Structure formats: C-alpha cells, structure tokens
Amino acid sequence: MKEPNKISAGDITDPAVYFNRRTFIRTGIAAASAVATGLVYRRLNPVATGTVDTPLIQGLVTPAAVAAADATGFRVAETETSLRDITHYNNFYEFSTDKEGVASAAARFETNGWQVSVEGLVSKPRVFDLDDLLKISPPEERIYRMRCVEGWSMVVPWAGFSLSKLLDRVEPLGDAKFVAFETLLDPRRMPGQRSDVLKWPYVEGLRMDEAMHPLTLLASGLYGRALPPQDGAPLRLVIPWKYGFKGIKSIVKIKLEATQPRTTWSECAPNEYGFYANVNPQVDHPRWSQATEQRIGESGRRPTLMFNGYAAQVASLYNGMDLRANF
Amino acid sequence: MKENDVRFARFLLVVNGLVPLTVLGWDAWHHQLGANPVNFAILTTGMLALIFLMLTMLVTPLRKISGWNWIIFSRRTLGLFAFFYASLHFLIFFSFDRSFSLSGTLSEMVKRKYLMVGITGLLVMVPLAITSTNGMIKRLGGKRWRALHRLAYVAAVAGVLHYYMQVKADVRQPLVFAAVLAILLGYRMVVAAKAKD
Numbered sequence: 001m002k003e004p005n006k007i008s009a010g011d012i013t014d015p016a017v018y019f020n021r022r023t024f025i026r027t028g029i030a031a032a033s034a035v036a037t038g039l040v041y042r043r044l045n046p047v048a049t050g051t052v053d054t055p056l057i058q059g060l061v062t063p064a065a066v067a068a069a070d071a072t073g074f075r076v077a078e079t080e081t082s083l084r085d086i087t088h089y090n091n092f093y094e095f096s097t098d099k100e101g102v103a104s105a106a107a108r109f110e111t112n113g114w115q116v117s118v119e120g121l122v123s124k125p126r127v128f129d130l131d132d133l134l135k136i137s138p139p140e141e142r143i144y145r146m147r148c149v150e151g152w153s154m155v156v157p158w159a160g161f162s163l164s165k166l167l168d169r170v171e172p173l174g175d176a177k178f179v180a181f182e183t184l185l186d187p188r189r190m191p192g193q194r195s196d197v198l199k200w201p202y203v204e205g206l207r208m209d210e211a212m213h214p215l216t217l218l219a220s221g222l223y224g225r226a227l228p229p230q231d232g233a234p235l236r237l238v239i240p241w242k243y244g245f246k247g248i249k250s251i252v253k254i255k256l257e258a259t260q261p262r263t264t265w266s267e268c269a270p271n272e273y274g275f276y277a278n279v280n281p282q283v284d285h286p287r288w289s290q291a292t293e294q295r296i297g298e299s300g301r302r303p304t305l306m307f308n309g310y311a312a313q314v315a316s317l318y319n320g321m322d323l324r325a326n327f
Numbered sequence: 328m329k330e331n332d333v334r335f336a337r338f339l340l341v342v343n344g345l346v347p348l349t350v351l352g353w354d355a356w357h358h359q360l361g362a363n364p365v366n367f368a369i370l371t372t373g374m375l376a377l378i379f380l381m382l383t384m385l386v387t388p389l390r391k392i393s394g395w396n397w398i399i400f401s402r403r404t405l406g407l408f409a410f411f412y413a414s415l416h417f418l419i420f421f422s423f424d425r426s427f428s429l430s431g432t433l434s435e436m437v438k439r440k441y442l443m444v445g446i447t448g449l450l451v452m453v454p455l456a457i458t459s460t461n462g463m464i465k466r467l468g469g470k471r472w473r474a475l476h477r478l479a480y481v482a483a484v485a486g487v488l489h490y491y492m493q494v495k496a497d498v499r500q501p502l503v504f505a506a507v508l509a510i511l512l513g514y515r516m517v518v519a520a521k522a523k524d
Binding site: 042288301 | 346349362367417424426492
C-alpha cells in the first residue's frame, strides 16, 4: 500500500501569494457584482434614446405678425420645450403608464388607413379618411402652453387647425350642446389597453362653445412634423386652457350630443377630475397643490396661471359659474 | 462564516447599495435623468428606500427558514441604506421641489395626507438609525432594543401607503410592494402566534 501523499513544506502555497490571490478574487467579485447591480439599475431606468422621424408637414402656416397673434393666444412667447422632452415624457396610458416608456412602447404604432367618424346631431355626418380631414384647412403652427394635472408643464409648437372648422363642415344641429370624443380601441396595437388601468376606450368631451372656441385645436403635428405616435398620432385634441388629459389622442370618433358626455378620468376618480378640468391654481387636486408647476427644462417651479394664461380668451365662457364646484 | 468573510460580505453589500446612488449621480451630472429630473430622482430614491426596507425585513425570515445564521450581519447595513435613501428622497423634495422653503414644505405637508404618511415613515426611522450601533444595543439591552426596532414595520407600512396614495391610477407597483410587505408581516404574525401556543 502506498502511503497517503504527504505534503512537503515546499508544496504549501506561500501565505503572501495565497492572500494576494484571495484579495484579487475578492476585488473581482466586488467589481463584478457592482457592474451587475448597475446593469439591473440601468435596465429598470433606461436613458431615453431615439429620434423623431415622422414626415415634415407641407405648407405649414406660421403667422408672421406674432404681436397681432398674441391677443388670440395662438402663439405664446415662451421658450419652447425641446422636441426630445415633448416626445419622451408622455401620459398615454394606451401604451404605458410610465411617462418615459410611452415612446418606445408606441414606436411601431401604425396609422395607415386612419378614419375619423364625425356623427351625432349634425346634418352632414361623415366618416373622413384622415387625408381628407386634414385638407379641410391649412395647418397652422400654434405655440401653446400645456399644463398637466400632475403639476408639470411644457410649451409645444403644435400644427393643426381649429376644431370649429371641422364641426362647421358637418353642420351641427341646434340641439347639439356637447361634443364627445373617442380614442381608438385596439388592444393589439395599444398594449396598455390589455390591462384595465382605465376604462377603455378613452373618452373625452367638451361643451359646444368650448369646442367652437378658436383656441381649441385639432392637432396633427408638432415641431413642423406629423404627430409621433407617443403624442397622439395621427390626430389629437389640444385645449390649452384645460389640463392635458382633456387633450384626447388618436381620435377615431367625434359625436355631437344633447347631454354632457362621460369622460374617462372623471369616471375613474370623480372627486379628483371633473368634466371641465380648467387649469386653476386656486382649486387644488385633492391630493396635491395646483398653485405651481414644474416647467419641463427649467429648474424650480413657476406659478400656475388662471386658465393656464388664457383667461383673456376664455374666461368669458365661464361667467357666473362656480369653478370650485365645476372643477 | 469567518469574521473575515462576513466583513467581505458587508463590504459587498455596501458597494452594491451605493451603485444606484452612483448611477443616479452620474445620470444627473450628464443631464440624462429624463424630461423631469427632479421628479425622477424623487421617485427613484423613494423606490430604493422601499426596496431596502423590504430587504431588511426579509433577513430574519430568510435566516430562520434557511438556517443561514450568518446573514444577520446584513440587516443593519440594509436598514441604514433604507434610511439613507429615504432621507435623500425627502432632501431632494425639500431642496429642488420646495426650494428649501421650510414654510412651503410644512404647509404642503399639512394639506397632503400622503406627505404626512411619508414623513412619519422617515421620522420613525431616525431613532432606529441612531440606535443601530453595537454600543447602543448594549446600552438599551436586547429586549428593549428589539421592541424599539419593531418601528421598522411602521416605517415600511407608512412607506408603501405613501407610495400608494400618490399614484394617479396605475396602482400595480405599490400593490406589489404591499403584497411583499403583507407576506413579510404575515410571517412574523404566524411565528408570534405559534410561540404563544
């Protein structure tokens, strides 16, 4: 029988080498684990990439006389929010409830063959092909403030024309008192609709006089380009004196009605979101203040203006109305 | 585990716990925190505080179930990270959102229930952080120290509730935290009930 291997003194690793090797391995483990943690963090918090390459809008009308346009509220003289921020910070629950995640979730949204039905209490109801609808009036550039109910704001150079031009075309009947709007319902193309965070399809509404106001914009573009999917392609509403959620996106139906239509957010939380949703610094959201706002791209908060700074144009619509009760 | 190994494990924990802070700082420096950087930083540090609170509360059940007694070393480090990120969360709100205005912060706090709940969670963690040293454990005595540190549960409940209360409509993420918290607290209740029998 062979004697078990004896370890001679010379075979024992020098303690200095052993500890060096251990230090080396441990440093490696520490570094590798830190990198792994960093990668997990980055996966959960990706850095926004991607550009906007939607087609340029042909024949965009930009009023030369800004001073004259000022009284209309069509072009606010404030720094425009960057295209990147406008297209990578979106509330569009049909794609994602993560504002930074909407752009990528909506990237492949197809709008070919889009149609918009304009119906209800009108004498000439019609289903418009998008191209025909956009020919109703030349696209104008409108630079509006956009105030989100969450307490942040932007300045967006939209492209579009007043909703009134479309409504005139279908000839509203006398008993039409409200306009109801509806977003596309298609969970295959709008993945957010597969979960019932909100009741789908998204619906919104305006009083007839609000809908006919020249500031109320049917927008098909921004920054001189067709609307990117994340901002409501191919057609959305912009009502600059109201909180952003009134600006319904990816519209497929517009219906004129005699009674006040239901609206998605006021149905979701009736005590927090009303039908009117006029920007009002004096009426707080039950859970947060509306007195100030974070303008995207600025540091610090700025005071929120009554009717989002459009009081001169729209305050008369609400004469004698209790804005606290009709929030 | 040898003392030396435990020390290495703690070192690993500290290094990894600081990684989110480092990347957050890096992103802030390079202006890549997105369109609303202050909001992002507030949300992220809040999430980190909640995650570290949950991890802290996971140590004891995991230790009892697996028999890995040595992992107890991590509880204090994890708890201190939770406190650290919760403090940072508040400080970013106080500085960038409220512009260091004490009255602005207080008046907002009084009006908003979710802010009251959140600050409660942070404040109860203060005595826990102060008494986290070995010396303090000795001075208080194990029994009293353990009783005091049950405040961690209050902090966790307050933290999750604070998150839930300020979400607009999509409550899925806060509900995940609530579910994890329910399991962690439920485990303790079951253990306590069994001990009584």
